[in-house]
Amino acid sequence: MNCPFCRNSDSRVVDSRSADDGTAIRRRRQCPQCGRRFSTVETASLTVVKRAGVSEPFSRSKIVSGVRKACQGRPVGEDDLALLAQRVEEAVRATGVAEIDAHDIGLAILGPLRELDEVAYLRFASVYQAFDDLEDFETAITMLRAEREPTGVEPGPVAPGPVGPPGGAP
16 A cells, blocks of 8 residues: 555554444554555455446445335335345355356345335345246235245134043042
8 A cells, every 4th residue: 555645655554443344444554754644444345247247346325226216105214225235235245255246136135125125125026036927926925925924823712621620520
């Protein structure tokens, strides 16, 4: 890292701290030539490969803007969108790959979005799962309803047992 003041190619790390919920490291550096201090922020790079083959750096703001369209008119706030984008980024980084397809990011959005708002989920899923007709929507809605219903057997009313003293004696 070159010193931003004197352009010296050497610098010494004075202090390192975790930043951005542990996804980055903030370092205080000092230039041995001019003695001035400056900060750097280091993050592990994550590259998104678009459909056309073009690569670009991962951006939470692009996730937020894409999901915001699906959430139009829904009771979803900016904080909800920011949290969703953070969850998606954490999930993508947890895969351990440095390069990921944009389509895979869209699919990674589906789970957290479904938990946030089912209508927005259906809107978003119709694009990323390439819904072709109404049957695709019906299938998705049926799956959402099935997952919403309780899976276990709930106990019904208890039938009254025999009345009288234990052991059946009169």
